[in-house]
Amino acid sequence: MSNYLNCQKASASLEMNKKSNSYKVKIAKDKCKSCNLCIIHCPTKHLKFSSKLNKRGVVFAITDSKTKCIGCGFCFFMCPDGCIEVFEIKNI
Ligand code: SF4
Numbered sequence: 001m002s003n004y005l006n007c008q009k010a011s012a013s014l015e016m017n018k019k020s021n022s023y024k025v026k027i028a029k030d031k032c033k034s035c036n037l038c039i040i041h042c043p044t045k046h047l048k049f050s051s052k053l054n055k056r057g058v059v060f061a062i063t064d065s066k067t068k069c070i071g072c073g074f075c076f077f078m079c080p081d082g083c084i085e086v087f088e089i090k091n092i
């Protein structure tokens with residue numbers, strides 16, 4: 001089962017912590033079918049296609065180190081195959 005910041009419970013604290021915390025996206029590359037939905041819906045353009053092929057023989061979604069994830073979760077909710085997890089990294 002995919003994880004988006006422990007879903008609903010985290011959404012309130014997500015709003016409060018947006019400035020101080022950072023976020024990490026994990027993509028199951030071999031499950032990706034290259035549909036592009038996560039990439040076109042990412043507001044910060046943090047996702048892009050790889051230059052290599054996965055086990056399915058298609059380019060897959062990867063993160064772009066030039067941009068930042070803001071933890072919105074759009075990619076998680078858009079992916080039809082549950083390839084994406086979004087984690088909050090708390091800055092203590
Ligand atoms: S959580 Fe939001 S900002 Fe982060 S990669 Fe997904 S769509 Fe982009």
Ligand code: SF4
Nearest residue numbers: 032033035036038079
């Ligand atoms: S939405 Fe899912 S299947 Fe589609 S490109 Fe993104 S990770 Fe791959």
